[in-house]
Amino acid sequence: MNFIIIAAIGRSGSTTLQRIINSIPDSNITGEKWGAIEDLLNCYKNIKGTISCTPKNNDELLTMDEMVKANIKPAWYNCFCLEEVKNNIxxxxxxxxxxxxxxxxxxxxGYKEIRFFNKLHLLDEFVELFPNTKIICHLSDNLERQCKSDWWKLDENSKQHLLDYNNQLINYASNKDNCYLSYMKNLFDINEIEKMFLFLGEKLNKEEYDLVISNSLE
Structure with a gap:
């Protein structure tokens, strides 16, 4: 099983991108989760941090009695199995x-999500859990148009937020071999989409692509 994540910004054409990628045979790229998966990834990150703080003996967590006998304050006493928690997540x-x-x-x-602002590092946790993951960081190419959309126009701080989020996506994608940087304008350029599909290791079905573009639902 392979995974694809679309880490996007709102009103960037991410739903059209999702539909284009879903043209891949035997694929199922779902929509937004309101950050639910990111909460699980943060849980995984924090539980690893908990293990690093928990007193051990040769990688075995100390019991409460062992801590007390060793005069260790049991503030970090824990008795879970990291591998079991990892598999459950x-x-x-x-x-x-x-x-x-x-x-x-x-x-x-896979899925697409627009709520990765200041949370892109959690994608590293996803890749740790599922190494066979490819990530597409997707943003708009026209900040002014984006700011005027119904989604953003009522937020007076939207331009700075969008600029910051765009930079986060660009910087994250530039440092990862398993990431591809995508722009809204490229959704309508079949040559650019073919490059993306090459990154994904897939062949673009041009007829399916044309069907999506003819009804972008944006």
């Missing part, structure tokens, strides 16, 4: 992306 993420009844139909699953 992985299974929960997969269950959010696809049902157990339909998972066998797909070789690629």
């Amino acid at each position: 992985k299974n929960t993420i997969i269950s959010i992306l696809v049902t157990s009844e339909s998972i066998s139909k797909y070789r690629i699953i």
